[in-house]
Amino acid sequence: MLFGGIDIGSLTAQAVIIEEPDGKSARLKIHTKSIRVKPDPVESAKEVMGALLKDIGINWEYMKYVVSTGYGRERVQQEGLSHDNISEISCHGAGAFALYPNVRTVIDIGGQDAKVIRVGPGGELENFVMNDKCAAGTGRFLEVMSKTIGTDYEKLGFLALKSRNRFELSSRCSIFAENEVLHYLQRGASVEDLAAGISRSMADRVMALARRVGVEREVMMTGGVAKNVAVKAELEKKLGLRIVSPSLDPQLIGAYGAAVLARRSWRES
């Protein structure tokens, strides 16, 4: 039996299929796909799920239950591409918990927002905080700043780890920080030191958000920013604990959670 999850983000769209072999369901298979988003979330959903189904050679009709999440999740359902739509918060919580049942806090930082989600011992959603009003502390901040220092979003974390003398960024606002970094870059500040300052500022914003719900062990980081080693290391230092890395690509956790919830809905119905 096949259960699907579709997560439309701001930059990428993901699809996950959980394959439950007939009979004894001991060994679940997980199939994943990620694409760059299209202007329309319905188009993105169609393309990413279509591509994944093609990869594994299965038709849409064989999907028992599909859950959509992320931007335009309601429209994806209205267009008949999913049976239900569930918030990103619930999906990230469910995905993280299914991969690692000891998880109690999920820090999810995507391209347009940052969320800190608290999960109970049974995987239930306890509380969450979200910032989607200000780019500081989201993936967008890292993206803007990477461009300012002339590097790739993916490379920023590795550059930061090479820093010998971290730059202290005084602006929180992405727009002001851009001017500040440019100013020091023109005066010969090293890209590595600036990258370290940028990662530190990012971690500061995430910590401010996390303090509002409280952090409990174990902590997992999901979303694209989880791939930034410097931000993760800085957060670990501030929290005084190791952050668990999901066994799947951190950007797939929302879609995986949607598929987990799809499977649960099917079983309960």
Next chain:
Amino acid sequence: MIVLGIDAGNLFSKAVLLDEDCLLSSSISETTGNVCSCVDSIVSEVLEKSGVTREDVKLFAVTGGGSELIEGLYLREDDVLCIAAAGAYYLPDVEMVVDIGGQSITSILIDEDGDVVDFMRNDKCASGSGRFLEILSGAAGIPIKDLSNAVELAENPVKIRSQCGVFAESEVISYLNEGKKPADILWGLCDAVAGIVAAQARRFPGVKKYTITGGVARIDALTSRIENKLEKEYLKFPHDPMLGAALGAALIARLES
């Protein structure tokens, strides 16, 4: 007595030369690289324009974000006090001066003597500032100086929902991709900025008359919208509003001497 006032702002430096009540000359230049050399050049410019020599100037006063970096025999003045002084001097009836600069929005409450009673400032977030306006207007493909004219052409205005400049920029770009006209987007932008400014100014509810200074106050499309949103009487600053703080610096220096 001839007094020279300078406002070394984050984005622009301004200089004014005052002889009693007469504004002899003024100069505005983008603050680039070295603040000192930028200030030197606008000082030479105001002197040259007015035919006044350096020796004729009795007092030199400086204010603004870059004022600490400026060397020489300058009197340093606080910029909130300068903005308030300029508002109170030229418009004795105003009870509040709202200043919209390159990187900040400041609402200053003043009493009948022109003294500062209280003020509120946002300089942590670019939302609603000159920089915000410049970035978003640029994203829509219209230079900020043409903003007021462009807004006139709006037919089906859109709403800018993001407060954050970075997110608002994406919003502007997606509106353009949807085929919305720049004029309609800029209408929404002006409305959004006016809303942000008015929200701060409303925190001083008792005020009846106010003025607006700072570079953004040059844009009529904005001041008229702020006026509509705030149910108070708007008095137009009699000089170029961008010179507000520089004029205030000169006025305070004159009083103190």
